[in-house]
Structures are given as structure tokens and as C-alpha cells.
Amino acid sequence: DTAVSQTPKYLVTQMGNDKSIKCEQNLGHDTMYWYKQDSKKFLKIMFSYNNKELIINETVPNRFSPKSPDKAHLNLHINSLELGDSAVYFCASSQAPARSTDTQYFGPGTRLTVL
Amino acid sequence: AQSVTQLDSQVPVFEEAPVELRCNYSSSVSVYLFWYVQYPNQGLQLLLKYLSGSTLVESINGFEAEFNKSQTSFHLRKPSVHISDTAEYFCAVVSYNTDKLIFGTGTRLQVFP
Numbered sequence: 714d715t716a717v718s719q720t721p722k723y724l725v726t727q728m729g730n731d732k733s734i735k736c737e738q739n740l741g742h743d744t745m746y747w748y749k750q751d752s753k754k755f756l757k758i759m760f761s762y763n764n765k766e767l768i769i770n771e772t773v774p775n776r777f778s779p780k781s782p783d784k785a786h787l788n789l790h791i792n793s794l795e796l797g798d799s800a801v802y803f804c805a806s807s808q809a810p811a812r813s814t815d816t817q818y819f820g821p822g823t824r825l826t827v828l
Numbered sequence: 829a830q831s832v833t834q835l836d837s838q839v840p841v842f843e844e845a846p847v848e849l850r851c852n853y854s855s856s857v858s859v860y861l862f863w864y865v866q867y868p869n870q871g872l873q874l875l876l877k878y879l880s881g882s883t884l885v886e887s888i889n890g891f892e893a894e895f896n897k898s899q900t901s902f903h904l905r906k907p908s909v910h911i912s913d914t915a916e917y918f919c920a921v922v923s924y925n926t927d928k929l930i931f932g933t934g935t936r937l938q939v940f941p
């Protein structure tokens with residue numbers, strides 16, 4: 714059973730389009746995250762939700778909007794895609810927020826390519 | 829604010845040789861330290877973490893890391909690497925007063941036969 718799953722695995726789209734990435738975890742965790750990994754492998758937090766409430770919102774363009782319909786799901790919607798949005802996006806989950814030091818479990822990633 | 833520096837972007841090594849991946853951190857408050865591993869085309873997995881107590885922590889696959897507060901370091905070591913250890917290794921920190929896990933830029937460990 715996959716603990717943290719993301720769809721799609723690959724996403725190729727044109728500039729200006731709107732796209733969504735879905736994430737689901739079956740670990741019963743309360744906290745979920747979105748990270749962006751750029752072409753140099755640098756990994757940076759974008760958003761974090763705890764019990765469906767936004768607790769971290771990094772300096773991310775407002776074209777990016779996370780949505781958590783329930784504790785097991787955290788989706789990422791991106792409007793008006795730009796070339797610089799090309800990256801691998803990772804979803805992760807943990808029982809409690811990061812300061813608790815609970816292990817974060819990562820999904821397999823979604824490779825977004827904007828042409 | 830916290831930051832993490834991984835001095836080596838790539839570390840090539842032959843199989844069965846020892847390896848050390850370096851990690852230094854900067855923080856004005858106490859931190860917790862982690863090493864995550866990313867195998868090719870996969871997400872990150874926790875390798876080991878230091879929270880408190882003994883400064884030497886070990887993973888189940890033979891890696892160990894030592895927390896050195898005076899040198900603000902958390903270097904990762906393995907006495908004998910395998911081909912299967914080829915991966916990207918990320919050092920990360922979180923402080924008690926923030927919910928952000930801050931990652932270093934990663935070190936690619938390439939093990940050659």
C-alpha cells in the first residue's frame with residue numbers, strides 16, 4: 714500500500730495553462746506539506762496544513778493555491794503556469810507539524826514541465 | 829532563521845570504501861537534525877535523526893551521524909558503502925519554534941564498483 718501518493722507523476726503543459734496536482738496519504742496523519750525541488754535539487758517548503766488548516770504559507774506566488782478537502786488530501790492548483798514553475802513537486806505528511814520532529818513521509822513526486 | 833550547508837555537491841567513492849557527507853547548520857536556537865535519502869526517481873525517506881541524548885545516531889543500514897554542537901555539524905558516515913547506497917542525501921533542520929523543515933542543497937553519493 715502506498716503511504717503518500719501523488720497524481721500525476723509527470724505533467725507537461727504550455728505556459729499560461731492552469732493545472733492541478735493531487736496528493737493523498739493513508740497514514741492517518743494530521744499534517745501535510747507541499748515542497749518544490751528545483752533543477753539543482755534544492756528542496757523548499759511551500760505550504761503546510763494541519764487538520765485542514767493552513768499553518769505555513771511561504772513566499773509563493775498567489776498563482777499557487779493549496780486545497781485540503783479533508784485530512785487525507787492536499788491538492789495543489791497552479792494558475793497561469795510560467796516557465797519557472799518547472800520543477801518536481803513533492804507532497805509529504807507527518808503525524809504532527811514539523812516542530813514535533815515527527816518523521817515526514819514523502820510522495821514519489823510530480824515532475825512538472827512548462828513549455 | 830536556520831540554514832543548512834552541505835559543502836559537497838557530489839561525492840564519488842568506490843564500493844566498500846568509507847564515506848563522510850558533511851553537513852553544517854546555523855541557528856540561534858536549539859535545533860533537531862535529520863538526514864533524508866532520495867533514491868533515483870523516488871521521494872525522500874528518513875535515514876536518521878538527532879533529537880536529544882546520545883550525540884551519535886545510527887540508521888538500520890549502517891549509516892551513522894554525530895551531532896557536534898560546538899562545530900554546529902551533523903556529518904553522515906558509513907564505514908563501507910555499497911552500490912545500492914548511490915543516492916542524493918539531504919541534511920535538514922527544524923527548530924522548536926518553527927514548523928519548517930529546512931533542507932540543505934543535497935550531496936550526490938555515487939558508488940562505483
